[in-house]
Amino acid sequence: MGSAVKLRDDYSASELRRLARASKDVRQSSRLLSIAAVLDGMNRTDAARIGGMDRQTLRDWVHRFNAAGPDGLLDQWSPGPLSRLSPEQQSELAAMVETGPDRAVDGVVRWRRIDLKRVIKERFGVDYDARYVGKLLHKLGFSHISARPHHPGQDAHIVEEFKKNWPRTLKAHLCDLPPRTKVELWFQDEARIGQKNGIVRQWARRGTRPRQPADQRYKSAYLFGAICPARGAGAALALPFADTEAMQRHIDEISRHVEKDAHAVLVMDRAGWHTTANLRMPKNMTAIFLPSRSPELNPVENVWQYLRQNWLSNRVFDDYDAIIDAACEAWQKLLAAPETITSIGMRQWAHVGQTP
Structure with missing residues (x-):
């Protein structure tokens, strides 16, 4: 069995408990309390139970605490894979959706996912699945909603x-x-x-x-x-x-x-x-x-x-x-x-x- 990982010594148990009370992150608070219990001399199995984890998980959090202090006990979620469209291309796509299709050029009177899939591939060289085009539009702030009536001869200024x-x-x-x-x-x-x-x-x-x-x-x-x-x-x-x-x-x-x-x-x-x-x-x-x-x-x-x-x-x-x-x-x-x-x-x- 491996030996226990030594804790950094620039935080006291009372100081960690104070930080746990002040934290708005429940998971960070429980991890701080577990590490404070270790500093008080509690065996690491029992200290892990205070934070609702096992001993191996506590060991992983100790490594992160040693490296980054209390901030290392916050969850760090992966942002996921980078978008295949650059921010500039996403802005261009959003503007294109807001403007709507040109019937003479695009052959349709409203954008469908299959149409935007084709346009994205032609303009940006990225071949998305039609379903993902819908997800992308949601990320850009669009929803598939009913339009209000608009008279073609209307004067918007009036x-x-x-x-x-x-x-x-x-x-x-x-x-x-x-x-x-x-x-x-x-x-x-x-x-x-x-x-x-x-x-x-x-x-x-x-x-x-x-x-x-x-x-x-x-x-x-x-x-x-x-x-x-x-x-x-x-x-x-x-x-x-x-x-x-x-x-x-x-x-x-x-x-x-x-x-x-x-x-x-x-x-x-x-x-x-x-x-x-x-x-x-x-x-x-x-x-x-x-x-x-x-x-x-x-x-x-x-x-x-x-x-x-x-x-x-x-x-x-x-x-x-x-x-x-x-x-x-x-x-x-x-x-x-x-x-x-x-x-x-x-x-x-x-x-x-x-x-x-």
Whole structure:
């Protein structure tokens, strides 16, 4: 059997115990206590048990303590193999992913792992497995997420100016209200729900190709929906058409859901049945219109996505009544989760000073 390794003598047992109490690393603390016990004269088998290790492991830690002191008792995890892409190449790849593909050059409208595998090999001479490309993207801060709608004719400057000037816009529209009137912010939109339905992603075993029902008939209805994110409230109507009469009904429905003595600001897009002079706005409501071609400013767009992904897609509706029932059921489920309405609907630019 080998002889015991001699301990360095520039630390006392009491000093090591003091360091163990001060350490925020549990493993370092236990190793310090074991070595302190050895310095006190305890046999090394019993001293090893104090730190939850065997005698050979304690011997290894003694070598590291002798070489580097208490810092040598910290875990030193291997960083793993070096990346085959240099930091500069990784930055170039990240910029390329953010910019998106050039359809004329790359032949695709969105990056897939298999596309990036090819581009990485062509540009950097590194041949990764497609699965590792996904891991690499995660390391670079990317996730595979759904995109928000963006109108191709949108003027980004106008959108940013609208958000920046929102407090002044709100003040100008509400200047005639009595002082201290409570203001509720509502967002409104409508969605077509019909037999020609969508199919969304689902979890399935790798290598399988799951199937979902897809109807090809054309009966449909419109779900007029509005949410007040700060209250987690909503108001909706399922109607056969999207026109001025339907919009008037929805405005009246929203008005009934505004709290007593409060005034609602109804934010909506510039659809023809929203901007017509034939609409009668209730006394407890003021309409403010979003800039043209800016659906991402309206959180109800995200509400539609949430309803479709959870309750309306991957289904076949037998007739018009089934469509109405499904739309109403989905909206009721949304109303039953006010925290979800708040989470989806709160926008920093619009809710300055408001809390959920």
